[in-house]
Amino acid sequence: MKLVVANDYQEMSELAASLLLSYMLRPQRVNLAITAGSTPKRMYELLAPRVKGHAEFANAHYYNFDEIPYAGRSGYGVTMENLHRMFFGPAAIPERQLHVLNSDNYLQHDRRIAEDGGLDAIVMGVGADGHFCGNLPGTTAFEDRTCRVPVSARPDLADILLKEVGGRTEWLPDHYVTLGPASVMAAKKLVLLVNGSHKADILRRIVSGPVESGVPASILMLHPDLLIIADREAAALLP
Amino acid sequence: MKLVVANDYQEMSELAASLLLSYMLRPQRVNLAITAGSTPKRMYELLAPRVKGHAEFANAHYYNFDEIPYAGRSGYGVTMENLHRMFFGPAAIPERQLHVLNSDNYLQHDRRIAEDGGLDAIVMGVGADGHFCGNLPGTTAFEDRTCRVPVSARPDLADILLKEVGGRTEWLPDHYVTLGPASVMAAKKLVLLVNGSHKADILRRIVSGPVESGVPASILMLHPDLLIIADREAAALLP
Amino acid sequence: MKLVVANDYQEMSELAASLLLSYMLRPQRVNLAITAGSTPKRMYELLAPRVKGHAEFANAHYYNFDEIPYAGRSGYGVTMENLHRMFFGPAAIPERQLHVLNSDNYLQHDRRIAEDGGLDAIVMGVGADGHFCGNLPGTTAFEDRTCRVPVSARPDLADILLKEVGGRTEWLPDHYVTLGPASVMAAKKLVLLVNGSHKADILRRIVSGPVESGVPASILMLHPDLLIIADREAAALLP
Amino acid sequence: MKLVVANDYQEMSELAASLLLSYMLRPQRVNLAITAGSTPKRMYELLAPRVKGHAEFANAHYYNFDEIPYAGRSGYGVTMENLHRMFFGPAAIPERQLHVLNSDNYLQHDRRIAEDGGLDAIVMGVGADGHFCGNLPGTTAFEDRTCRVPVSARPDLADILLKEVGGRTEWLPDHYVTLGPASVMAAKKLVLLVNGSHKADILRRIVSGPVESGVPASILMLHPDLLIIADREAAALLP
Numbered sequence: 012m013k014l015v016v017a018n019d020y021q022e023m024s025e026l027a028a029s030l031l032l033s034y035m036l037r038p039q040r041v042n043l044a045i046t047a048g049s050t051p052k053r054m055y056e057l058l059a060p061r062v063k064g065h066a067e068f069a070n071a072h073y074y075n076f077d078e079i080p081y082a083g084r085s086g087y088g089v090t091m092e093n094l095h096r097m098f099f100g101p102a103a104i105p106e107r108q109l110h111v112l113n114s115d116n117y118l119q120h121d122r123r124i125a126e127d128g129g130l131d132a133i134v135m136g137v138g139a140d141g142h143f144c145g146n147l148p149g150t151t152a153f154e155d156r157t158c159r160v161p162v163s164a165r166p167d168l169a170d171i172l173l174k175e176v177g178g179r180t181e182w183l184p185d186h187y188v189t190l191g192p193a194s195v196m197a198a199k200k201l202v203l204l205v206n207g208s209h210k211a212d213i214l215r216r217i218v219s220g221p222v223e224s225g226v227p228a229s230i231l232m233l234h235p236d237l238l239i240i241a242d243r244e245a246a247a248l249l250p
Numbered sequence: 251m252k253l254v255v256a257n258d259y260q261e262m263s264e265l266a267a268s269l270l271l272s273y274m275l276r277p278q279r280v281n282l283a284i285t286a287g288s289t290p291k292r293m294y295e296l297l298a299p300r301v302k303g304h305a306e307f308a309n310a311h312y313y314n315f316d317e318i319p320y321a322g323r324s325g326y327g328v329t330m331e332n333l334h335r336m337f338f339g340p341a342a343i344p345e346r347q348l349h350v351l352n353s354d355n356y357l358q359h360d361r362r363i364a365e366d367g368g369l370d371a372i373v374m375g376v377g378a379d380g381h382f383c384g385n386l387p388g389t390t391a392f393e394d395r396t397c398r399v400p401v402s403a404r405p406d407l408a409d410i411l412l413k414e415v416g417g418r419t420e421w422l423p424d425h426y427v428t429l430g431p432a433s434v435m436a437a438k439k440l441v442l443l444v445n446g447s448h449k450a451d452i453l454r455r456i457v458s459g460p461v462e463s464g465v466p467a468s469i470l471m472l473h474p475d476l477l478i479i480a481d482r483e484a485a486a487l488l489p
Numbered sequence: 490m491k492l493v494v495a496n497d498y499q500e501m502s503e504l505a506a507s508l509l510l511s512y513m514l515r516p517q518r519v520n521l522a523i524t525a526g527s528t529p530k531r532m533y534e535l536l537a538p539r540v541k542g543h544a545e546f547a548n549a550h551y552y553n554f555d556e557i558p559y560a561g562r563s564g565y566g567v568t569m570e571n572l573h574r575m576f577f578g579p580a581a582i583p584e585r586q587l588h589v590l591n592s593d594n595y596l597q598h599d600r601r602i603a604e605d606g607g608l609d610a611i612v613m614g615v616g617a618d619g620h621f622c623g624n625l626p627g628t629t630a631f632e633d634r635t636c637r638v639p640v641s642a643r644p645d646l647a648d649i650l651l652k653e654v655g656g657r658t659e660w661l662p663d664h665y666v667t668l669g670p671a672s673v674m675a676a677k678k679l680v681l682l683v684n685g686s687h688k689a690d691i692l693r694r695i696v697s698g699p700v701e702s703g704v705p706a707s708i709l710m711l712h713p714d715l716l717i718i719a720d721r722e723a724a725a726l727l728p
Numbered sequence: 729m730k731l732v733v734a735n736d737y738q739e740m741s742e743l744a745a746s747l748l749l750s751y752m753l754r755p756q757r758v759n760l761a762i763t764a765g766s767t768p769k770r771m772y773e774l775l776a777p778r779v780k781g782h783a784e785f786a787n788a789h790y791y792n793f794d795e796i797p798y799a800g801r802s803g804y805g806v807t808m809e810n811l812h813r814m815f816f817g818p819a820a821i822p823e824r825q826l827h828v829l830n831s832d833n834y835l836q837h838d839r840r841i842a843e844d845g846g847l848d849a850i851v852m853g854v855g856a857d858g859h860f861c862g863n864l865p866g867t868t869a870f871e872d873r874t875c876r877v878p879v880s881a882r883p884d885l886a887d888i889l890l891k892e893v894g895g896r897t898e899w900l901p902d903h904y905v906t907l908g909p910a911s912v913m914a915a916k917k918l919v920l921l922v923n924g925s926h927k928a929d930i931l932r933r934i935v936s937g938p939v940e941s942g943v944p945a946s947i948l949m950l951h952p953d954l955l956i957i958a959d960r961e962a963a964a965l966l967p
Contacts (some may be wrong), residue, residue, distance in 0.1 A: 220393030632937030
């Protein structure tokens, strides 16, 4: 594990964008799974203008690592919709570089990724509860690969999903799909972005251990190439 | 994870030797941590004559991943002694390529390995109880790095160590040292050798999960580049 | 560059097979370009039974690096025909793992390989004249990528190609296609197999330099990960 | 090869700094050979404050790839002096991370680098005459490794070296040392920085070929992982 502490959100975003750029500039196909959510917002703002319309980024391929479908609606779910709004749209990434995970194909997702050469990097955030991707405490086990999590997995999951679909009950799905911990750990590099004082306690728990299923992200410390980019506030409680 | 099933012990040993050779033939320094014990015996017999006296293997460096000291004796402990007898001696590996872990330097071991470029591969066996390296159930936690395990860690540890030092109570040590699970997971590639019907049940548990501290080797399934080489007997209970 | 000298053809073949196996056992897709011709015959005999029917080799993908079409015949040319007879057939490699280079698609070949993640390794022989793949002296330049070589490129090329198509003038093609030196150098690892006393002089010239267009294989010394596996006879003139 | 065109010198420098940062943030030792001269000035200004005093960059090791000694003066030569002024000083890199090439140790340099694990990346510029590192046209051959170039190698070399030592004849050396083309090509990644309209013609010649000894940098196109970062002016003549 390597930890780098940035002064603030802007610097964390610059570092994360630098790292993604270095991957995108490899000579051959590179497979990236990138995060939606609020954490990477600035990172995508920095990346999009540099990537848009530049042919040298044509062999960067993108994979979403979770998806919350809208009940009764076809097309993208919450994650891909967000990624489109934040990055794929502004950066004008062609469809051929997008590899969508959804409720229909999740059982093939791990095999498809291996067939494509594996994920070169996953860039993700972490929740104050220790979740990463869709691995909320109590929903998946460390050994799980890409899987379907039913709304019944946790008593409060319906409420969580309802927020994700904008509070509209007609869109509330009965499940979501996510790379499980084992699928995430199979990537060649993991990058964890952590910012804000409300993340300080979980970052401390991740870094100090123990590895325990109640803190899903604690498993990430065992990946041979994990980079944590934290801002000063998030790093405040580290030893 | 990738699993390859060999017909028997000889074929397993040939595959393992092939893999080690491919690492040793890299153009620059390569850092290998290799196992003592009975499992790799034939592998070393195959490797030693091919390596001995050949200059092209001069940038392969070796690290032992655990050590049981002999109480009241200086010099190598049980592991390095075995590695010398099985491989370093017959292959005539010069001292400069050997990087010894022992009770005096274990606190620096992880940093030294990182400074040397990290371990490119660890080749290890697994016990019927799920232990790997010196990570016996109940002695280390998943988040542990290279550490000292006192004989008091488990009630039966004195008996286990006594067997390792040849049953001579005057040599019974009060501890051993080992790469912890986190140090093992930090290597770039892991190779697990498993042979014999008495390993069939533990191999099934490792491959099928769950990841649990009672089965230390279950964590290895989460490494992004784990290769298991099993013989047919050990693989008999796999789905 | 790393050079390993085997005692004889059998040992050279075993080492080469070991190396290919280590690539095939990677956890994700691996792209290999492998040679036809007489040199690898024994290597394929060793590999085929180990690969045949084993699911763990399903993510090894194969690319031929040159092709001599049969004039007036559809289907495979000389190279793919040989590879089928020597390896793809005996090893029962499914079509989905074969990526054919031919006269129709050679202009897309480099881009297709990059899109597939690049070649992880090329295993090839060298001619006594210093040619590798279809890069005969006088036919291609170091900077050439995958290209079409017309029979007019050298006065003796028609004779050479006639032998390749079994001496039947009705099959004599007016060109062949090959990865150029620049495409070969773009692979992540190069393995050069050299055996027999008739190769001793060219091996000496490759290893000692100079890099010159008259000895196409002299350029290979500049690849950052070149492994030469020679037998004792071929290595006889090395310093 | 991959080419990225930046709008201007500032953006080129940012991209180059990003790339170097991504290497420095690897979990284990990383070996970098970096360039002196005017091209990287802004890159180092961006890097130094980010690196200075940050423990997470302690496993980045630096190697100079050429050196012009001052005649009659001990201590650093022109290259290391410049690197100190531009980067090692402002970034406060400890001595233990610096691996100096000079007239005394150049014969051991290649072996030492291989023993340290090889160079992970070389960042360099290119001259309008096609030189890279100390490989001026007519001074070294493609197959040369780290070597000593006597002032007699070219009629105008004394004039060139005189300028490098600040025009003071008492400091004019009778040679310099440099990684030869073969040593540069042995690195795992090459990054070439090219800016300004006076570099447009040489960049066109490098990218379009031919590979020829009169344009030393033309060989770089054959490296499997070459990244060229050019500004718009330098890229003006590219197809």
